[in-house]
Amino acid sequence: MSTLSTAQEHDEHHDHKPKGMMRWILTTNHKDIGSMYLIFSFAMFLIGGAMAMVIRAELYQPGLQIVEPNFFNQMTTVHGLIMVFGAVMPAFTGLANWLIPMMIGAPDMALPRMNNWSFWILPMAFAILLSSLFMEGGGPNFGWTFYAPLSTTYAPDSTALFVFSVHIMGISSILGAINVVVTIINMRAPGMTYMKMPLFVWTWLITAFLLIAVMPVLAATVTMVLTDKYFATSFFSAAGGGDPVLFQHIFWFFGHPEVYIMILPSFGIISAIVPAFSRKKLFGYSSMVYATASIALLSFIVWAHHMFTTGMPVAAELFFMYCTMLISVPTGVKVFNWVATMWRGSMTFETPMLFAIAFIVLFTIGGFSGLMLAITPADFQYHDTYFVVAHFHYVLVTGAIFSIMAAAYYWLPKWTGYMYDEKLGKLHFWASLISVNVLFFPMHFLGLAGMPRRVPDYALQFADFNQLVSLGGFAFGVSQLIFLVVVIKCARGGEKAPAKPWEGAEGLEWDMPSPAPYHSHTTPPEVK
Amino acid sequence: MRIKIIIIAVLGMISSVLSATPSNINMTRGVTDISHRVYDLHMTILIICCLIGVVVFGAMFYAIVKHRKSQGAVAAQFHESTKVEIIWTVIPFLILIGMAVPATKTLIEMEDNSKSDITIKVTGSQWKWHYEYFDQGFGFYSLLATPAEQFDNLDGKNTDVAKGEHYLLEVDKPLVLPIGKKIRFLVTADDVIHSWWVPAFAVKQDANPGFINEAWTIINEPGIYRGQCAELCGKDHGYMPVVVKAVTQDEYAVWLDEQKQSVIQAKKDAEQALASTLTMEESMTLGESLYITRCAACHQPNGAGIPGVFPALKNSPMILNDRAAHIDIVVNGKAGTAMQAFKGQLTAKEIAAIVTYERNAWGHDTGDVIQVSDVDAKGAK
Ligand code: HEM
Ligand SMILES: [Cu+2]
Ligand SMILES: [Cu+2]
Numbered sequence: 001m002s003t004l005s006t007a008q009e010h011d012e013h014h015d016h017k018p019k020g021m022m023r024w025i026l027t028t029n030h031k032d033i034g035s036m037y038l039i040f041s042f043a044m045f046l047i048g049g050a051m052a053m054v055i056r057a058e059l060y061q062p063g064l065q066i067v068e069p070n071f072f073n074q075m076t077t078v079h080g081l082i083m084v085f086g087a088v089m090p091a092f093t094g095l096a097n098w099l100i101p102m103m104i105g106a107p108d109m110a111l112p113r114m115n116n117w118s119f120w121i122l123p124m125a126f127a128i129l130l131s132s133l134f135m136e137g138g139g140p141n142f143g144w145t146f147y148a149p150l151s152t153t154y155a156p157d158s159t160a161l162f163v164f165s166v167h168i169m170g171i172s173s174i175l176g177a178i179n180v181v182v183t184i185i186n187m188r189a190p191g192m193t194y195m196k197m198p199l200f201v202w203t204w205l206i207t208a209f210l211l212i213a214v215m216p217v218l219a220a221t222v223t224m225v226l227t228d229k230y231f232a233t234s235f236f237s238a239a240g241g242g243d244p245v246l247f248q249h250i251f252w253f254f255g256h257p258e259v260y261i262m263i264l265p266s267f268g269i270i271s272a273i274v275p276a277f278s279r280k281k282l283f284g285y286s287s288m289v290y291a292t293a294s295i296a297l298l299s300f301i302v303w304a305h306h307m308f309t310t311g312m313p314v315a316a317e318l319f320f321m322y323c324t325m326l327i328s329v330p331t332g333v334k335v336f337n338w339v340a341t342m343w344r345g346s347m348t349f350e351t352p353m354l355f356a357i358a359f360i361v362l363f364t365i366g367g368f369s370g371l372m373l374a375i376t377p378a379d380f381q382y383h384d385t386y387f388v389v390a391h392f393h394y395v396l397v398t399g400a401i402f403s404i405m406a407a408a409y410y411w412l413p414k415w416t417g418y419m420y421d422e423k424l425g426k427l428h429f430w431a432s433l434i435s436v437n438v439l440f441f442p443m444h445f446l447g448l449a450g451m452p453r454r455v456p457d458y459a460l461q462f463a464d465f466n467q468l469v470s471l472g473g474f475a476f477g478v479s480q481l482i483f484l485v486v487v488i489k490c491a492r493g494g495e496k497a498p499a500k501p502w503e504g505a506e507g508l509e510w511d512m513p514s515p516a517p518y519h520s521h522t523t524p525p526e527v528k
Numbered sequence: 529m530r531i532k533i534i535i536i537a538v539l540g541m542i543s544s545v546l547s548a549t550p551s552n553i554n555m556t557r558g559v560t561d562i563s564h565r566v567y568d569l570h571m572t573i574l575i576i577c578c579l580i581g582v583v584v585f586g587a588m589f590y591a592i593v594k595h596r597k598s599q600g601a602v603a604a605q606f607h608e609s610t611k612v613e614i615i616w617t618v619i620p621f622l623i624l625i626g627m628a629v630p631a632t633k634t635l636i637e638m639e640d641n642s643k644s645d646i647t648i649k650v651t652g653s654q655w656k657w658h659y660e661y662f663d664q665g666f667g668f669y670s671l672l673a674t675p676a677e678q679f680d681n682l683d684g685k686n687t688d689v690a691k692g693e694h695y696l697l698e699v700d701k702p703l704v705l706p707i708g709k710k711i712r713f714l715v716t717a718d719d720v721i722h723s724w725w726v727p728a729f730a731v732k733q734d735a736n737p738g739f740i741n742e743a744w745t746i747i748n749e750p751g752i753y754r755g756q757c758a759e760l761c762g763k764d765h766g767y768m769p770v771v772v773k774a775v776t777q778d779e780y781a782v783w784l785d786e787q788k789q790s791v792i793q794a795k796k797d798a799e800q801a802l803a804s805t806l807t808m809e810e811s812m813t814l815g816e817s818l819y820i821t822r823c824a825a826c827h828q829p830n831g832a833g834i835p836g837v838f839p840a841l842k843n844s845p846m847i848l849n850d851r852a853a854h855i856d857i858v859v860n861g862k863a864g865t866a867m868q869a870f871k872g873q874l875t876a877k878e879i880a881a882i883v884t885y886e887r888n889a890w891g892h893d894t895g896d897v898i899q900v901s902d903v904d905a906k907g908a909k
Contacts, residue, residue: 064682147720147721147760149719149720280607311734347597377562377634384759449556454765455765462552
């Protein structure tokens with residue numbers, strides 16, 4: 001403790017950060033960069049959310065009311081791209097920036113200048129993507145999965161901008177991932193062995209390797225799309241000897257690990273929060289680490305479960321079905337471990353814990369529908385319907401996003417030095433919990449009853465549920481503004497937060513004062 | 529003993545709730561043996577998932593209620609047990625094997641495309657299906673039959689138009705199939721990827737341009753079965769229904785004869801049309817109605833197109849200045865663009881009428897009346 005307070009004094013005496021905008025543009029500080037990532041991600045969440053509102057408004061009743069189909073397709077596409085690459089992934093990178101140095105006892109990230117770049121190219125990528133919506137012919141309208149030849153021969157002129165922006169997002173992710181790997185491998189405090197690292201650090205380490213492995217595959221995919229469209233190559237065109245299904249294999253070789261990139265850090269967050277509010281150590285720490293690693297490895301051999309209807313040989317269908325089913329074993333282990341952690345704990349239910357519990361239940365529901373989708377014969381019926389839309393929103397919204405919310409509430413006192421407004425936090429939680437289920441649960445029914453996804457209009461038997469879903473959607477959208485209020489209030493003041501505001505919390509970050517000093521551990525702490 | 533009773537009660541409750549559900553919230557059982565098996569598989573996994581959910585969430589909520597600090601709970605110290613970990617790795621594994629066995633059997637059966645009685649080639653293109661009766665030498669396009677007034681309500685222009693019963697799930701000419709025969713589908717596409725889906729048959733097969741996929745079905749009951757395209761295929765992906773009319777084998781034989789007669793009749797008509805002279809009025813009426821159903825999705829009813837996506841035909845230099853090129857692009861399309869060749873889709877007379885319409889509508893007063901022979905010269909029949 002004493003070393004830390006000297007560190008803080010040192011900090012205040014010698015740290016000359018530029019004032020105003022330049023501080024943020026030039027900063028190499030992991031906390032500044034983490035904050036910028038988080039703010040950026042929330043802004044993207046609102047923009048992507050606004051697009052979801054357009055989608056839901058159009059689908060409020062049958063018929064075309066508000067937007068014409070081509071624009072509708074742009075909305076689904078850009079909504080998906082923004083939520084995946086602009087909201088969820090940067091939020092996790094922001095959390096990694098803030099938390100990893102504090103958790104492993106390091107002063108900062110290993111590669112601070114690269115850190116600055118990996119953030120600042122992101123807003124450019126999204127400015128390019130969003131501006132393409134205003135071009136003649138519109139922005140990308142081929143789904144976030146951009147299947148060829150819809151994204152090549154038949155794509156709008158703005159496709160080059162789409163490709164360019166995805167390249168930049170990819171570079172940003174790779175740089176961020178390299179930084180995480182280097183930091184974790186080299187900058188742990190003495191005594192912090194791998195098997196003593198907090199699970200958030202572990203899950204991010206594994207996520208970073210996944211990113212480094214698959215983002216180049218995404219880059220290759222968009223490059224082939226680019227050359228097919230503009231330079232007369234035929235990777236994905238049968239007329240020139242290519243194959244459109246090849247596109248899907250390459251895309252999903254990136255795409256499936258990508259979905260784990262969006263959930264592994266969540267597992268780390270939940271594994272920090274559940275023990276803290278159960279006042280009991282995490283059950284099965286080492287099995288959690290092994291489960292994360294096996295999920296990551298398996299995620300490379302299941303990609304074609306997105307392609308059961310493309311006409312694969314039976315043997316391949318069986319292989320991908322079995323591997324996919326297998327992934328549910330380590331995932332199940334995690335859920336069981338969390339429940340065992342709560343079992344005979346001494347629980348309290350502050351907002352982070354509420355989001356964590358909701359995560360466990362609702363993510364598991366998403367896992368169940370995932371297991372159902374793995375069963376190939378049944379997938380022939382589920383594939384490309386609203387059942388899939390329900391599935392991935394359960395794992396992404398009530399999974400990834402809820403865990404990010406939980407993390408924000410849990411670490412806000414450490415970040416700002418003030419307690420957030422618990423009443424508003426709980427209001428945000430309950431409003432989100434109810435509306436998100438009204439929004440996404442009936443989508444299961446719609447899909448089972450036969451409503452395809454990515455349609456701007458639908459048959460009359462789907463009308464009632466769509467109306468309900470839209471109402472849930474608007475309510476969920478509005479509820480997120482409460483979160484904005486909570487964060488702004490908390491950043492501006494309130495009850496002073498102690499160094500460790502949560503009784504059961506564990507980890508080096510809680511040994512630091514709140515707010516955490518500008519430079520984290522300037523002298524490495526001892527880890528017993 | 530008590531546990532057994534509870535399990536049975538819960539199982540009974542879940543399955544009765546699930547099986548009593550109306551069809552608009554669950555998967556259809558369908559009308560083929562395969563679709564029944566797929567449905568059963570779906571219900572089995574659903575029930576297993578629900579049971580696991582009851583156990584896991586039950587334990588969790590029990591802990592949430594009982595082991596809370598406000599209840600005076602004091603945290604236990606345990607945080608590891610290899611035995612427990614092994615148990616909850618092995619049990620799910622066994623459950624999965626239990627699911628995989630029936631799934632594998634059903635899948636292998638679904639993929640057995642051998643020994644079919646009838647072959648239908650299904651071709652998707654933006655945004656219609658073409659069905660070709662392989663051994664019979666004829667085929668036809670199947671287009672959405674719902675009139676645009678029913679769905680196009682942008683700017684509130686058609687608020688009072690009532691929607692029909694089969695809104696968006698009706699076509700001008702359904703695929704007609706006999707019951708009780710093994711029908712093989714060869715599925716492909718002309719432009720982008722589409723996916724041919726009939727829920728009642730549990731058949732969903734992607735239509736990939738340049739490649740042919742196989743699927744099959746044996747329909748058990750006569751009836752009309754509706755589905756939709758299930759792969760995003762551009763602007764009107766939502767307006768590309770599949771309708772199958774399943775009839776008895778006798779009715780099917782009669783229908784086949786009718787179709788063959790009309791193919792012969794169409795040939796005769798085409799020859800006659802070649803010799804006849806089309807008038808402006810006749811061409812404009814026919815041309816307008818065909819333009820609305822076949823061309824307006826892209827070029828828009830007013831000919832303005834969608835800037836940057838589909839070109840405007842209104843004031844198009846090609847239309848105004850180059851009559852031959854105009855006819856040619858409609859007959860033969862333009863490779864590598866969304867402009868498809870219409871020579872296989874429309875008769876020479878129909879194409880002539882559309883071209884005449886385009887050359888005289890929207891203030892294009894070329895005064896040209898295109899004759900069937902002009903179109904015939906470009907390769908249309
Ligand atoms: C604010 C609440 C949200 C609503 C109301 C919403 C609603 C929707 C709807 C209606 C679709 C289109 C389905 C279709 O037509 O196929 C969609 C697609 C999608 N959403 Fe969301 N969504 C929300 C939040 C999110 C979040 C937070 C994520 C990611 C973390 C996300 C990821 C996606 C993806 C990846 C797609 C697929 C896009 C595509 O089809 O290419 N959504 N969403
Ligand atoms: Cu996947
Ligand atoms: Cu389609």
